[in-house]
Every structure is written in C-alpha cells, then in structure tokens.
Amino acid sequence: GAGVSQSPSNKVTEKGKDVELRCDPISGHTALYWYRQSLGQGLEFLIYFQGNSAPDKSGLPSDRFSAERTGGSVSTLTIQRTQQEDSAVYLCASSLAEGLQPQHFGDGTRLSIL
C-alpha cells in the first residue's frame, strides 16, 4: 500500500492475555519505529529497527514487551501478560533512513486492557 498499515485498528483483551500488534511499513523504508501514546499525551519511544542492525530496544518498558521485524519489512510488537497500564495507542512509523528523513506513521492500534 501507499502508507504504513497497522492492524488491528482496535484490540480489547483481558488482563493477563498476550497480544500481537502488526505493522506493515512503506516498501523500501529501512527504518521502523514503535511508539506508545497514552490518552492526550506525547509519544513514548519503544523500539527502533534499522536494516539488519540490532534493534534499539532501550524504550521497552518491561520484559513483557518484545518486537521483531521479519525480512526487513513487517514488524510485530508482542505484549505478554498484559496489564491495565498497557492500555494505549501503539503507533508504528517508518522512514527511508534513520533520523534524517521524515517518519511516516500508521494510524495506530488502540489497545484496551480490561
């Protein structure tokens, strides 16, 4: 597609369940970012992938969070044993190169933990 695609757009799950969030970046974009945005707040950096380099995981809030990027394209963010404080919008962005180019964002996955 023409833009960054995220799925699902909304996810409601019970506390303690695992969830997987998917991001399809723009074709050819080597950099991919995951962010978390709580209601009315700014973006919290989670993880960054650049080509075949080791990802920058410095923003992951706990070991319940993990992400992978297969084949340098699609990325999956996994949250294990979800907690209510995990409720937020999870945004994915991609860019042609690290930092020097604009990021293109998907519309996010709104995650609600009951």
Added chain:
Amino acid sequence: SQQGEEDPQALSIQEGENATMNCSYKTSINNLQWYRQNSGRGLVHLILIRSNEREKHSGRLRVTLDTSKKSSSLLITASRAADTASYFCAPVFGQNFVFGPGTRLSVLP
C-alpha cells in the same frame, strides 16, 4: 534526553488568526521536525529544518530554528478550522528523537 518540549500546551484561536507554537530542546541536533496529529490518527510530517538553516516556509507554515537558544517555532498563518490538531516537534540527533507532549491547537470557526 533529546525530547522536545512544546509550548503552550494548548492554544485556542479564531479562524483567520495566526498560531505560534514553540519548541525547546536540550542537546545538539542534526535537524528538527514538526508533525501534526489529528484526533484518532497517526502523526503527519509537516516540515523539516536542518541545523544549519534558520527559517523555512511551506505554504502557510513558517518554521524558525535558533540553535544557540535550542529553540524552534512553528507559525501557522491565516488559520483554518481544519488546522485543529495536536502539533509535535521532534529534535533529531542520529536516529534518536523523542516527541514531546505537543501543543493542542483549536481553531474556532
């Protein structure tokens, strides 16, 4: 932290007026980017200004950068109701940039 801090947190103006938002940051940058976010959507890139530039224009947008003061401003001229959104700055060094809490702009018709 490289986080940008936008000011004011919220701004309400009448259609046709100009809106000015400010951004401050703490360390050296390669460039600084401004983004807009409409409710329920992802961020949309507006403009990028490099560290060796002082001013940049794009349509009704004007961005300034003062690296000595570590600050930037975004001016939207002749605002429209459709400009209602949150605006974020992102100071960039390498691959690291952290978005601040943003400025929520409301343009009243």
